[in-house]
Amino acid sequence: xxxxxxxxxxxxxxxxxxxxxxxxxxxxxxxxxxxxxxxxxxxxxxxxxxxxxxxxxxxxxxxxxxxxxxxxxxxxxxxxxxxxxxxxxxxxxxxxxxxxxxxxxxxxxxxxxxxxxxxxxxxxxxxxxxxxxxxxxxxxxxxxxxxxxxxxxxxxxxxxxxxxxxxxxxxxxxxxxxxxxxxxxxxxxxxxxxxxxxxxxxxxxxxxxxxxxxxxxxxxxxxxxxxxxxxxxxxxxx
Amino acid sequence: xxxxxxxxxxxxxxxxxxxxxxxxxxxxxxxxxxxxxxxxxxxxxxxxxxxxxxxxxxxxxxxxxxxxxxxxxxxxxxxxxxxxxxxxxxxxxxxxxxxxxxxxxxxxxxxxxxxxxxxxxxxxxxxxxxxxxxxxxxxxxxxxxxxxxxxxxxxxxxxxxxxxxxxxxxxxxxxxxxxxxxxxxxxxxxxxxxxxxxxxxxxxxxxxxxxxxxxxxxxxxxxxxxxxxxxxxxxxxx
Numbered sequence: 001x002x003x004x005x006x007x008x009x010x011x012x013x014x015x016x017x018x019x020x021x022x023x024x025x026x027x028x029x030x031x032x033x034x035x036x037x038x039x040x041x042x043x044x045x046x047x048x049x050x051x052x053x054x055x056x057x058x059x060x061x062x063x064x065x066x067x068x069x070x071x072x073x074x075x076x077x078x079x080x081x082x083x084x085x086x087x088x089x090x091x092x093x094x095x096x097x098x099x100x101x102x103x104x105x106x107x108x109x110x111x112x113x114x115x116x117x118x119x120x121x122x123x124x125x126x127x128x129x130x131x132x133x134x135x136x137x138x139x140x141x142x143x144x145x146x147x148x149x150x151x152x153x154x155x156x157x158x159x160x161x162x163x164x165x166x167x168x169x170x171x172x173x174x175x176x177x178x179x180x181x182x183x184x185x186x187x188x189x190x191x192x193x194x195x196x197x198x199x200x201x202x203x204x205x206x207x208x209x210x211x212x213x214x215x216x217x218x219x220x221x222x223x224x225x226x227x228x229x230x231x232x233x234x235x236x237x238x
Numbered sequence: 239x240x241x242x243x244x245x246x247x248x249x250x251x252x253x254x255x256x257x258x259x260x261x262x263x264x265x266x267x268x269x270x271x272x273x274x275x276x277x278x279x280x281x282x283x284x285x286x287x288x289x290x291x292x293x294x295x296x297x298x299x300x301x302x303x304x305x306x307x308x309x310x311x312x313x314x315x316x317x318x319x320x321x322x323x324x325x326x327x328x329x330x331x332x333x334x335x336x337x338x339x340x341x342x343x344x345x346x347x348x349x350x351x352x353x354x355x356x357x358x359x360x361x362x363x364x365x366x367x368x369x370x371x372x373x374x375x376x377x378x379x380x381x382x383x384x385x386x387x388x389x390x391x392x393x394x395x396x397x398x399x400x401x402x403x404x405x406x407x408x409x410x411x412x413x414x415x416x417x418x419x420x421x422x423x424x425x426x427x428x429x430x431x432x433x434x435x436x437x438x439x440x441x442x443x444x445x446x447x448x449x450x451x452x453x454x455x456x457x458x459x460x461x462x463x464x465x466x467x468x469x470x471x472x473x474x475x476x
Contacts (some may be wrong), residue, residue, distance in 0.1 A: 057332060057335045057336060057369070057373070058301060058335075058369065059367070059368060059369030059370075060369075063296060063301040063302060063305060064301060066305060067301060067304060067305065067328060067331070070308070070324065070328065071325065071328055074321045074322075074324060074325050077321065079320070079321040079322055079325075080321065081321050082317070082321075083312045083315065083317040083318065083319050083320075083324070084312075084317055086308065086312060086321070086324055087309065087312050087317075090305060090308065090309055093305070094295060097295045097296075098295060129297070129367075129368070130297060130367070130368050130389065130390070130391045131295070131296065131297030131298075131391045132297075134391050135295070148404070151368065152368070153368045153369045153372050166386070166404075
């Protein structure tokens with residue numbers, strides 16, 4: 001048991017379970033639907049542009065994606081898309097919402113080990129759609145490992161600061177684990193916390209960043225969650 | 239300053255600001271759009287049925303409503319609805335998301351008074367869409383009155399219990415204010431808290447309940463938020 005009262009926050013999508021592959025599959029089906037109107041690259045570019053334009057009022061998640069996909073399909077088909085095709089997009093979106101939750105490598109064992117050790121408080125900190133994220137956590141079988149689940153509209157420094165304040169956590173006693181430099185790593189390092197980056201093979205363009213985090217012993221690179229216990233031990237001893 | 243450390247929770251939609259009138263307006267426009275296919279009562283019944291069927295996977299909020307409206311329109315038009323009409327529904331939904339926030343009678347003065355008195359901690363506890371609810375709170379100008387904002391997927395007894403536990407609030411020191419018997423009043427009374435009901439003229443069928451809350455001095459009926467300070471004083475003295 002370490003002397004410090006340490007908390008580990010986990011991102012959910014593409015950190016605990018696969019998510020971006022489900023979106024990538026949806027993008028491929030969407031491209032196929034519009035293949036007789038435009039080439040795949042144009043479809044992909046227009047869909048991303050619509051998503052980003054709608055982000056401020058729709059926020060993240062599958063319902064936002066579905067609405068943006070319908071709007072893009074109407075636009076790219078010059079209003080020729082049929083009601084049946086719109087219904088097909090709605091059905092694809094619904095399929096994403098009930099898609100089985102597939103855990104990433106090392107997640108189940110690592111969380112079980114950390115929970116059994118009982119030395120640290122574990123949180124989920126995710127953005128997206130409230131209902132969808134809670135449903136995925138329920139279906140993941142992982143919920144019992146976490147003391148709290150925080151679902152926020154945007155994962156920036158002020159959102160993390162509010163969470164740490166609410167739970168009475170000092171930044172130097174907080175380690176965030178996630179796949180997104182932009183959402184999981186940089187804002188936590190900026191607050192004085194520690195962060196462990198676990199890259200996921202796919203990443204939504206909106207989440208990509210070229211920035212390199214500052215050094216200083218508070219930043220860790222993991223290959224998978226299998227590497228986390230060693231990093232936690234190093235961090236806890238630091 | 240009362241001896242007890244008291245917390246007052248406020249529902250948001252149709253308690254702090256108008257909401258159901260925006261949905262009612264959208265329903266009327268939706269009925270008009272499908273008037274050449276079906277009478278208004280049929281449209282209304284089918285739309286509600288679609289919303290309830292989708293509630294478990296979509297949750298509450300405007301994006302869920304928009305997707306259910308599109309699906310209902312496709313179904314009721316036997317697939318004849320045009321892409322332009324689908325786009326019209328998407329535009330109506332977007333309009334709801336950026337609709338000006340119109341405060342209910344007595345809200346601004348009552349919250350200002352309670353905040354100035356400084357005797358009680360004020361929370362917002364609302365369900366719905368994360369991004370939409372936060373945006374409405376920001377636009378309302380009321381955010382500064384509240385210590386915390388809790389946006390949950392469903393307002394049932396277990397959700398309230400989790401909130402009270404997280405903030406270290408004993409149920410007997412908690413008063414919930416809201417327009418929905420089902421979501422604001424009954425679950426809080428069941429936990430041993432107090433609840434003040436402020437009816438709103440319109441109510442979504444899904445929120446309606448015929449149940450009468452148990453007596454016992456923990457239930458109050460308000461005409462508007464103007465009545466709240468007197469009720470709080472009575473409750474705090476109790």
